[in-house]
Each structure stands twice: as C-alpha cells, then as structure tokens.
Amino acid sequence: MATSARQRVKRVARQGVAMASWASGSLAVRALLGTRPRVRALTYHRFGDAPGDPWCVATADFAVQMRWLAERGLLVSLDAVRDYDAGGTSLPHDSVLVTIDDGCRSLVEEALPVLREFAVPAVAYVSAGLVGAAAVAADHAEPFATWDELAKAQESGVEIGSHAFDHRSLARMSDAEALDQAVRSREEIGARLGTPVRSFAYPFGTRADFDARTNRALADAGYEIAFHSVHGSIRPGMAPIGLPRVKVEGGEGQRIFELTSRGAMDAWRAVDELVPRLARARRETHAR
Numbered sequence: 001m002a003t004s005a006r007q008r009v010k011r012v013a014r015q016g017v018a019m020a021s022w023a024s025g026s027l028a029v030r031a032l033l034g035t036r037p038r039v040r041a042l043t044y045h046r047f048g049d050a051p052g053d054p055w056c057v058a059t060a061d062f063a064v065q066m067r068w069l070a071e072r073g074l075l076v077s078l079d080a081v082r083d084y085d086a087g088g089t090s091l092p093h094d095s096v097l098v099t100i101d102d103g104c105r106s107l108v109e110e111a112l113p114v115l116r117e118f119a120v121p122a123v124a125y126v127s128a129g130l131v132g133a134a135a136v137a138a139d140h141a142e143p144f145a146t147w148d149e150l151a152k153a154q155e156s157g158v159e160i161g162s163h164a165f166d167h168r169s170l171a172r173m174s175d176a177e178a179l180d181q182a183v184r185s186r187e188e189i190g191a192r193l194g195t196p197v198r199s200f201a202y203p204f205g206t207r208a209d210f211d212a213r214t215n216r217a218l219a220d221a222g223y224e225i226a227f228h229s230v231h232g233s234i235r236p237g238m239a240p241i242g243l244p245r246v247k248v249e250g251g252e253g254q255r256i257f258e259l260t261s262r263g264a265m266d267a268w269r270a271v272d273e274l275v276p277r278l279a280r281a282r283r284e285t286h287a288r
C-alpha cells in the first residue's frame with residue numbers, strides 16, 4: 001500500500017479508537033471511579049505547515065493544545081513524572097509530560113515560542129551525532145537543530161535528553177554497541193550543553209526497538225528514566241527504564257487531542273503490540 005494511503009487508513013483507525021473510547025464511556029467511568037491518577041508522556045516530532053504529514057503538528061494547533069493543558073494545570077515536568085513513578089508524589093489526573101523527539105529545527109523555530117508562552121516543562125530528545133546535520137531521509141524531512149539552538153531551548157526551560165547517538169534501533173545491535181550508543185550520546189550532550197543527561201527516548205520506540213537487554217544498557221549508561229513509543233499511561237511503580245508514551249499526530253483536531261491526552265489512545269497499545277508480531281510472522285512465512 002502506498003504510504004499516504006496507509007496513513008489515511010491509520011488516521012481513520014486512530015480516530016475510531018479515540019471516539020470509541022469516548023463513546024463507550026470508559027473515560028467517564030474511569031473519572032467517576034476515581035482510580036489512581038494516570039499520567040501520560042505525549043510524543044511530538046516536527047512542527048509547522050505540512051498537511052498530511054502525521055509527524056508534523058501545525059504550530060497553531062500545538063499552541064491551542066498547550067493552552068488547553070496549561071489552563072487545566074496538567075503540564076508536569078520530568079522530575080514530577082519520575083517522583084510520581086517512584087510513588088513519592090501525587091499528580092492531577094491526566095497530567096501530561098510533553099516530549100519532542102529528534103531535535104529537528106522546528107523544535108526551535110516553531111515549538112519553542114509556544115513552549116515559552118505557556119511555560120511548558122518539555123523534554124527534547126536528540127541524537128548527538130545528528131545535531132546540526134542536514135535532513136537525512138524522508139522520515140526526517142527537515143534539518144536538525146544545532147548545538148547553539150539546543151542551548152537556546154535549554155535556556156528557555158526545555159530539558160535535553162538522549163535519543164541515542166545516531167538514531168538507530170538499539171535492539172538491532174550487539175550489547176556493546178547499544179551501550180556505546182547510550183554512553184556516547186549522554187556524554188556528548190552533557191559536554192556540549194553543560195548539564196547532566198538523565199533521560200532517554202528509544203529511536204523508533206516500537207516493540208521491535210527495545211527489550212530487557214537494551215533497558216539494561218541504558219541503566220548501565222546511567223540513565224534514570226527512558227521512554228519507548230508503545231502507547232499507554234504511566235502508573236506508580238512502573239520500571240522507570242521503559243515507560244510508555246502517547247503519540248500526537250498532525251491534523252487530528254483539538255477534540256481528538258483532548259481525548260488522546262485523557263487516555264483515549266491508550267488502547268492503541270494493542271496495535272503497537274500486534275504489528276511487530278504480524279511482521280515477524282510474515283518474515284517467518286517468507287523464510288520458509
């Protein structure tokens with residue numbers, strides 16, 4: 001299937017999951033039951049004007065999303081999430097940590113003014129070996145921010161975390177290479193920006209891109225907290241290396257965003273779990 005057709009199908013499916021969660025009342029039921037508060041890390045990538053690109057959120061939409069969260073007091077920092085995960089603090093129900101992957105230039109040019117306006121305690125995950133590089137592939141459609149630009153983001157309150165050294169899947173490397181990626185990126189970012197790097201986001205972050213072995217490499221490299229990209233909420237007591245996130249896609253509209261940030265896309269985890277299994281089954285069928 002062509003990429004754009006596949007994206008259209010996926011968008012309809014995501015909206016279906018979000019609306020079904022709302023229509024079935026599961027969000028309302030959960031709120032009424034007052035279960036332990038759920039916290040989510042939202043994942044963004046690029047910002048700007050790129051209709052049809054699910055990896056790019058329009059800057060005006062991003063501003064509306066941040067205003068909506070700020071007005072409700074739902075924006076929390078990495079520190080707050082870490083303490084909440086460790087069971088030490090309580091956070092408002094449906095609190096949100098904003099994370100932005102890849103360190104593309106639109107992080108600085110488009111997102112940063114919005115993050116500043118609403119005092120968003122965001123974390124940006126950058127691959128140290130790609131900082132300042134030109135666009136490398138179709139899935140990185142814009143150049144990467146420079147170290148000076150990242151320093152500017154940091155001065156504005158954005159914490160910079162590691163997204164491996166050169167944005168390759170850690171699960172597809174040897175133990176030694178995965179550890180090297182984790183250590184080198186942490187050291188380089190720390191040296192360039194002058195602050196300790198304590199968190200990591202897995203490149204790609206699908207089920208096929210992390211496992212117990214890579215989690216161990218991150219812990220050995222000194223990371224306190226790490227996120228993958230399988231959908232889900234964060235609850236106290238979860239292992240801090242290997243926390244889920246929820247992706248925000250471009251063009252989904254404010255209603256879907258509000259549902260997503262309140263847990264309507266947590267169920268997408270089933271798709272995240274299923275797709276690599278199907279791919280593996282397909283590979284095994286072909287290998288036979």
Ligand SMILES: [Zn+2]
Pocket residue numbers: 101102163167202203204
């Ligand atoms: Zn990435």
